[in-house]
Amino acid sequence: MDCAIGLDIGGSKIAAGLVFEPGKCGSVTIRPSAPSSESEMYERVRECIGEVIAKSDIQLERIAGIGAGSPGLIDREKGLALFSNNLPWRSFPLSEKLQEDFCMPVLLDNDVCMASYAEWYHLGGKKNETFVFMTVSTGIACSIIHNGAFFRGAGMAGEIGMNVEEEDGDGTFIYRTLEELASGSAISEKVKAFSGKLIEEKMELFDYLLAGEQAKETEKMIARLAKSVYSIICTIDPHRIVLGGGVINRNRRLAAEICRALDGYRSLRNEPISKRISVSALKDTAGLTGAGLMLLHSLKE
Template identity: 35%
Template sequence: MEYILAADVGGTKLATALFRKDGTVVEEIVIPSEKYDGEKLFHSLVDSFKNLLVNSCVYMDDVMGIALGIPGIVDFEKGIAVFQNNLPWRDFPLADRLAIEFPETQIKIDNDVYMATWGEYTNRGFSNESMVYVTLSTGISCCSIHRGEFLRGAGMAGEIGFSLTDNPETTLEPLVSGPALESKGREHFNNPTLKLHEMMELYYQGDDATVSIINEAVTSLAKEVHHIMVFLDPHCIVLGGGVFNHHPELIKAVKNEVRKHLSHPLLKGKEERIEASVYKDEAVLRGVASTIIDEKR
């Protein structure tokens, strides 16, 4: 068996891919996600998988396994999509339903951030190291791996969007997420259609108002990264997700801000452990495929 079927089921798009066991991509399909009907979403997922096989002239007997990354709360042991804020699945028995469509095939399902973290971890050749992956896009969260095992806590580990900030009226996510930054920009410039990438252009040009908005977010992000650093002392902290992936200057800004808080001799230089995502927007798909590939080695 030479192939893996992988899926990144997001609130905006459904990305599926057929991988070879060496990690190379044979073909990828990206379609809009169904937002309202859970059955339609499931069948669009199944159809995408089947289309990948047909288009690539690959038989199901040649597939090592199927793996998926989905947002929200996931019962990874039972393969249930418990709750997804931007998807129409509630306690949806995803693994069981896929097993009907693809019998006698290994099926793995986990939270998308966990899957992305695994891809970044294995890509770096880690096995005994500790790593934290922070994703910033429509929201913010993180995932930690220590010696090849996820630190899951009691079920909500990594939900740093709820972290306290210097502003007593808000937590971290409403200060730093992509939509939060856009909202502040739209309010300031009285432009209801202003996009984050347009704000970042103004930021690079040195626009005072935009610099103030972005710097407030950078300061809050840096303090959160600093908390992670002193609490877990990971070998590596990866900054990923759409906002960081498309605006790498923010990673440099966060890194520089963190450096200001590492004056103690025991902490100096640890900002160099902060890295950009290797896989960028393909992190979930790559991580998903890696869970099957690494298990079969």
């Protein structure tokens, strides 16, 4: 088998493509998600995969299978998309439906795990280190690879976006999650308000936010993200942390500001905290690349 189909399902878009060793991808297709309808969401996934196959010149028998990444809680053994804040699926039999429609093996896992695998593999896939990939996108989450294997805990390790943050609401504390306060969804309305001006002036989003009236709120957002990265470092002391996801990929100023904030925190090592942090090398293709590679590598094993 020459390649696999990598599928990256998100709250705002679906991406699929052919994935070849050692991580190259082609025939990439992107479609918008349908987060309000279970059946329509799956239909868009199916159409996305069908379009990848249709526009590639590779024969079906040379495709090893489909690696699929979906957000939230996954039952990998049963192939179920159990729950996600950003998708309509509840115990949805994603693997079974894909196998029926495309007649090939399917490997299902969490979408952040798939992206993490791709970034880890791209950096050499070292099996004697602890590696963390953190995504800031429609949602916020991280994935941990320790000694060459995923650390999953009881099944939801890495859901850092669910961390509780406090907001002072006129003398009373309002408890909201990190994802509610600092994800792509949290800033989407702000983007809509001045997207025309950003395009006109060719400015990066966080340059605009930090220079304007919303600077104070933006600084709070950056501080919350930096604090979350710092909590990861204090808890598991990873050798590497890669920051990715749509918000990071399109706003490198944000990654730089997170690192600047981190270097103000205490460290027991005689080096800046930011030294172990980098930004995604694979950017928007990380999820589908990791999904395809995991399928190929699982078949070899």
